[in-house]
Amino acid sequence: MERRTIFDGWLLPAMLVLPQLVLTFFFFLWPAARAIWSSLERQDAFGINSEFVGFENFVDLFEDPLYLEAVVRTLIFVFFVTVIAMAVALVLAIFADREIRGRDIYRTLLIWPYAVAPAIAGVLWVLLMDPNVGLVGVGLNNMGINWDYRLNGFQAMLLVILASAWKQVSYNFIFFLAALQSIPKSVTEAARIDGASELHRFRTITLPLIAPTTFFLIVVNVVYAAFDTFATIAATTQGGPGRSTETLVFKVFRDGIVNVNIGSSSAQSVVLMVGVILITALQFRFMEKKS
Amino acid sequence: MATLQLENLKKSFGTTHVLKGVDLSLASGEMLVIVGASGCGKSTLLRLVAGLETPTSGQIMVDGRDVAQLDPAQRDIAMVFQNYALYPHMTVFDNMAYGLRIRGLSREDIGKRVQDAANTLGLGALLKRTPRQLSGGQRQRVAMGRAIVREPKVFLFDEPLSNLDAALRVQMRAEIRRLQRRMRVTSLYVTHDQVEAMTLGDRLLVMHLGKPVQLATPMEVFEKPANTYVAGFIGAPSMNLMPAKLGHGGASAVLEDGHVITFADGRRPGQDGRKLTVGIRPEHLRPEPGGIEIFIDLVEPLGSETVVIGRMKNGELVSVKIPSAGSIPETMSVVIAPEHLHVFDGETGLRVEAV
Amino acid sequence: MIRTGKVDWVAHSILLLGVALFVLPVWLVFAGSTQDSADIARGDMSIVPNLSQLGIYSSVLTEAAPGAQPVWRMMMVSFGMALVIAFGKIFISIMSAYAVTFFRFPFKMLCFWTIFITLMLPVEVRIVPTFKVMAGFNLINTFTGLTVPLMASATATLLFRQTFLAIPDELVEAARTDGAGPLRFLKDILVPVSAANLAAMFVILFVYGWNQYMWPLLVATDPRLDTIVIGIVKMIGHEALTEWNRVMATAVLAMLPPVVVVVLMQRWFVKGLTEGDK
Numbered sequence: 001m002e003r004r005t006i007f008d009g010w011l012l013p014a015m016l017v018l019p020q021l022v023l024t025f026f027f028f029l030w031p032a033a034r035a036i037w038s039s040l041e042r043q044d045a046f047g048i049n050s051e052f053v054g055f056e057n058f059v060d061l062f063e064d065p066l067y068l069e070a071v072v073r074t075l076i077f078v079f080f081v082t083v084i085a086m087a088v089a090l091v092l093a094i095f096a097d098r099e100i101r102g103r104d105i106y107r108t109l110l111i112w113p114y115a116v117a118p119a120i121a122g123v124l125w126v127l128l129m130d131p132n133v134g135l136v137g138v139g140l141n142n143m144g145i146n147w148d149y150r151l152n153g154f155q156a157m158l159l160v161i162l163a164s165a166w167k168q169v170s171y172n173f174i175f176f177l178a179a180l181q182s183i184p185k186s187v188t189e190a191a192r193i194d195g196a197s198e199l200h201r202f203r204t205i206t207l208p209l210i211a212p213t214t215f216f217l218i219v220v221n222v223v224y225a226a227f228d229t230f231a232t233i234a235a236t237t238q239g240g241p242g243r244s245t246e247t248l249v250f251k252v253f254r255d256g257i258v259n260v261n262i263g264s265s266s267a268q269s270v271v272l273m274v275g276v277i278l279i280t281a282l283q284f285r286f287m288e289k290k291s
Numbered sequence: 292m293a294t295l296q297l298e299n300l301k302k303s304f305g306t307t308h309v310l311k312g313v314d315l316s317l318a319s320g321e322m323l324v325i326v327g328a329s330g331c332g333k334s335t336l337l338r339l340v341a342g343l344e345t346p347t348s349g350q351i352m353v354d355g356r357d358v359a360q361l362d363p364a365q366r367d368i369a370m371v372f373q374n375y376a377l378y379p380h381m382t383v384f385d386n387m388a389y390g391l392r393i394r395g396l397s398r399e400d401i402g403k404r405v406q407d408a409a410n411t412l413g414l415g416a417l418l419k420r421t422p423r424q425l426s427g428g429q430r431q432r433v434a435m436g437r438a439i440v441r442e443p444k445v446f447l448f449d450e451p452l453s454n455l456d457a458a459l460r461v462q463m464r465a466e467i468r469r470l471q472r473r474m475r476v477t478s479l480y481v482t483h484d485q486v487e488a489m490t491l492g493d494r495l496l497v498m499h500l501g502k503p504v505q506l507a508t509p510m511e512v513f514e515k516p517a518n519t520y521v522a523g524f525i526g527a528p529s530m531n532l533m534p535a536k537l538g539h540g541g542a543s544a545v546l547e548d549g550h551v552i553t554f555a556d557g558r559r560p561g562q563d564g565r566k567l568t569v570g571i572r573p574e575h576l577r578p579e580p581g582g583i584e585i586f587i588d589l590v591e592p593l594g595s596e597t598v599v600i601g602r603m604k605n606g607e608l609v610s611v612k613i614p615s616a617g618s619i620p621e622t623m624s625v626v627i628a629p630e631h632l633h634v635f636d637g638e639t640g641l642r643v644e645a646v
Numbered sequence: 647m648i649r650t651g652k653v654d655w656v657a658h659s660i661l662l663l664g665v666a667l668f669v670l671p672v673w674l675v676f677a678g679s680t681q682d683s684a685d686i687a688r689g690d691m692s693i694v695p696n697l698s699q700l701g702i703y704s705s706v707l708t709e710a711a712p713g714a715q716p717v718w719r720m721m722m723v724s725f726g727m728a729l730v731i732a733f734g735k736i737f738i739s740i741m742s743a744y745a746v747t748f749f750r751f752p753f754k755m756l757c758f759w760t761i762f763i764t765l766m767l768p769v770e771v772r773i774v775p776t777f778k779v780m781a782g783f784n785l786i787n788t789f790t791g792l793t794v795p796l797m798a799s800a801t802a803t804l805l806f807r808q809t810f811l812a813i814p815d816e817l818v819e820a821a822r823t824d825g826a827g828p829l830r831f832l833k834d835i836l837v838p839v840s841a842a843n844l845a846a847m848f849v850i851l852f853v854y855g856w857n858q859y860m861w862p863l864l865v866a867t868d869p870r871l872d873t874i875v876i877g878i879v880k881m882i883g884h885e886a887l888t889e890w891n892r893v894m895a896t897a898v899l900a901m902l903p904p905v906v907v908v909v910l911m912q913r914w915f916v917k918g919l920t921e922g923d924k
Binding site: 003004005006007009010012013014016017019020021023024025026027028029030031032034035038088091092095096098099100101106108109110111112113114115116117118119120122123124125126127128132133135138166169170174175178223227230231234235249252253256257262265266269270272273276277280 | 744815858
């Protein structure tokens, strides 16, 4: 897309883009290139020499059952976070779109958690669900449910899914509500006059009309669940117990920064990079088709 | 084909009374146009009949059955919206078929009805397009088609032509009229455009501030406006209204500058000196010496005729419609044709007929 | 139009449930912050806050826990980081968005795609080499390292580009007719006209900067550069000697500033956020 009206000259625009280009080069492109390069190398035990090993790091990675487990675990985690965060948000948005008293107050009260950091969301849920301290955690144990997410991997996964989804509902709510509000009222009224029941209207008019937003949100939520939840997991379970809440991003961080396994960590980074590129490409293919 | 009756229909939003009691009765197949300035309650009236709003009180009878509390779906009505309200994600065919599918018609029936309507409206070649691929006029036709295929008891039109450009509006106006005549579907048509109102309706309902002011045929409304509001609203340019007093034992009106106009159709009741408002349409003022002196402000040539706007001695604006001529002088004397004089009460604004 | 008379009970109950879902956790943490640490540790916490204990907040702000920075200090680091990132990123992005929308110059599309591609390169996919680059520039444990690298990402640039593309041609032509050059146009027309979008962007970026976790974890190991988000996660790390009421008070303080910004600037923020995606 281009503007019709533009200014002449090339020096000024070059100066204007320069700062962002410099930052982009040094902090984005260069490290990314280094990541790709190191994924093709292997360092010796002392980290002094490295040799080119081709795709060996990748072969090792995909033969590593721990990595494959982490892939499956991440997919499950991403799926549930996305579905829960979007479903809850859609239901809330539908009702917040109705003409009811106090709807601006409801909207404010549903929007603010957007501002809560993923790490803080994790902290809140720990303070709530801790088996010894948290009100809900203690309550569950008093009810006879053996609740301790630090020992039970399933419970740990449940906790990180809930904490991560909880934080993302507001974001989805904002977008769903905007999408619902952009449907002209007269279109739903026309459907009423055509005799469509409320449920039928939702299925045949509302859902198709908000489909672009829904798709956009799926992409955003998948990226959020895959990447931004690092902080949530760090604040709640640190990937444990064992590895039961260790997602791919958490594993990259642990292998690269904590265990300093550069080759494997870089290969993992490259795999994630490919994942992000695929998702982004998919999103733009879809958006182009729409417009 | 159905009758439509409204009985003492009222609607308030909170403390705002939008409709203050409307009674109306449409014969089967009649087209009634509701006209009024924005905010007069005409759209609310339509939405009440459609079932999109619930009346505060009163009845809406379709074929003698009270539908006021029913869902739109159960009323068997169709509506054409101002912005067309087409389903943006559906093809033209699906837009028209939507209501029929909900009613459970068979595929063949739906296909046939949509095809018939499309042929009538000249949409045959566009059935596979989506609304965004259509021009304004084509969208308007689809909106009409969606209403037609339903074969409803009542058609509702909510300013359907207001988003079209002038030429297309004239063309669609004629088309709507032809279609309605042919299908003989009872119709309510809401507009603020007096030309649409005059040309489309079997009868006209003029509304003002939530109340019906006059219900009559278009010509009757034009020739015998019920009050000064209607007189000023219908007709372009607007009727000239001037304060006057009754004189000569009720036989004439005396303007403020002393001019006497003797009523052509007989005396008006009341004492001499009763406050009146007299109205005369611009086309009924003749330039002739010895009449009312006006100082000319503005000349608007319309081609076949010219509208002259001037001021009387007391500063009141007067418009005069005259056949186009050469140059217009700075002052002009005009004579009122008494047989075209409208007489209204000076206080209530209601029409005063000869006794 | 507002329907009168009928109350939509279904909508109210579902929305109230949603509100409770968000408010309750925060409420419980707030209630906990005003109670005795030992009670909480015994799992004996009331859901009613003890308002006489609100003094805990000033105590938490000023007195450092053993081995940690005082909360006010960490809050200041967070504020600094959020503000510098927000203003810096807005500044850089306006310039680059202006260049790619209002000019035609060699390699323009290359510049645009270079900026665009950063969308596909979150920190998480280039952790180790980024750390090495930062070390190479001596930016580890510096405030510059904490903030400047985060100013480059494409989101703000793309958003401003959208806004600028929507500026009517007539406005540009009018300004040029009035004799405004490119820089004057940017300063006198474009920035004021886009004020609402700037406000929205500020909210989004302030929240983004405040909420960072992995980045400071990576580049700032020096406790003096601990942000409040890093600090609170460290606090709940060692449970045995935790003063729970202080942790809870800190958690409340840590989330308060971005929430306040979002609520106060809600109108612009919602509009700016949702206009960006299409």
